Amino acid sequence: MHSRRQLIGGAALIGASAVAGRVQAASIPEAPVMDKATMQPPRHPASGPDYRPVATLNGWSLPWRANGDWKEFHLVAEPVVREFAPGMNVHLWGYNGQSPGPTIEAVEGDRVRIFVTNRLPEPTTVHWHGMIVPCGMDGVGGLTQPHIGPGKTFVYEFELKHSGTFMYHPHSDEMVQGAMGMMGMVVVHPRAPSLRPVDRDFVFLMSSFRIDPGTALPKVAEMTDFNMWTWNSRVFPGIDPLPVGLGDRVRVRVGNLSMTNHPIHLHGHSFAVTGTDGGWIAEGAQWPQTTVDIPVGALRAFEFVADNPGDWAMHCHKSHHTMNAMGHDVRNFIGVPKQDLARVVGRLAPDAMAMGTSGMSMGDMEMPAPDNTLPMMTGRGQFGPVEMGGMFTVMKVREGLSRDDYRDPGRYAFPAGTVAYEVEAPAAEPPRAVPRATAPEEPTPLRAMKVRKMKVRKM
Ligand SMILES: [Cu+2]
Secondary structure, three states: OOOOHHHHHHHHHHHHHHHHHOOOHHHOOOEEEOOOOOOOOOOOOOOOOOOOEEEEEEOOOOEEEOOEEEEEEEEEEEEEEEEEEOOOEEEEEEEEEEEEEEEEEEEEEEEEEEEEEEOOOOEEEEEEEEOOHHHOOOOEEEEOOEEOOOOOEEEEEEEOOOEEEEEOOOOOOOOHHHHHOOOOOEEEOOOOOOOOOEEEEEEEEEEOOOOOOOOOOOOOOOOOOEEEEEEEEEOOOOHHHHOOOOOOOEEEEEOOOOOOOEEEEEEEEEEEEEEEEEEEEOOOHHOOEEHHHEEOOOOEEEEEEEOOOOOEEEOOOOOOHHOOOOOOOOOOOOOOOOHHHHHHHHOOOOOOOOOEEOOOOOOOOOOOOOOOOOOOEEEOOEEEEEEEOOOOOEEEOOOOOOOOOOOOOOOOOOOOOOOOOOOOOOOOOOOOOOOOOOOOOOOOOHHHHHOOOOOOOOO
């Protein structure tokens, strides 16, 4: 992270006119910039009420400064290059060097002043999704404020009425700016640190992109056919693991600003949904779950005690969302002998690849791919290829992890005798009601099938 005081100096002076009379240009705080796409250690507050800070997956929290009884933040909307995973960089729009933007953390009752400098080539605004603010601070361009033109700086001022988890995103050329990755998270901690305490508190945002293989820019007009399903603009194996101490009380806050719902599933634990972007859920209204479906434009916070050590998968349960870019017109050839066809096609197009007769498992196989394109399913675990992409990561529950240690603890050391194993005896044929035919049956000729037409009564 480095200061960009010199770089934004010009923009800050130009922006002064937008806030003249209330905040002077010289008093605009620095805009820190992040140059890494890995999770930064949670930022404990240097002053003001104490709280246990959140860890943003593959992200960071925006530093603030105290000014009287205000907390001041500075967001800079700008073009960024985001690494989705090693081997793939994408040109997006974001805030302060990354997409999504930094998490804004403050405390219930705080008065916040959030400066927004626009370094994009078109106007923008910032809407505070889920937050109860005065109407003129709601950030809907044209409706509640003028759009923030390129080079301009606006300031949003409001009091944080409620604790909870919220999001920020533009309400200005939304289709383009959403598809380009402009979003971030707001976490408002309860005033009393004893309220809703947890040991680990993770946050991330889900989004979707259409980035054709070999390219580096999302197609912003795409409506349905996305091929990159991201958590904080990262895909597996580029998504940080969640390191958790055995016995920790854990909260995970997940926002969805993609174009479809995502059923998020955690292995090895049962959790309760404790909050939405509308606030906290009373304990009596919570029920146990292992998958929580998160609608578009919504947020779910869920909590559990990590009492089961291991490497636990956490992923979207839509199987196409745990894949990276793929050819969506791949045919299903399971059970079809096609060696002759493959020989002919291979002569015509040596790089062609069709789905295998036994599935698509690729193991260690490598297939040709254009530059800046990730394998469809990838990643390695200690027992072999993981064969995942997209919205997948691992929660690593370990004994003796110190409280603020968020480093990857490495692979789980499975206790001897606790891993599923191969049986060397031949498997006996299970008894069946109807004995299985020994030879494959001849396909039934179509003309031999009896077709009975049903009369349809007209209504
Ligand atoms: Cu999904």
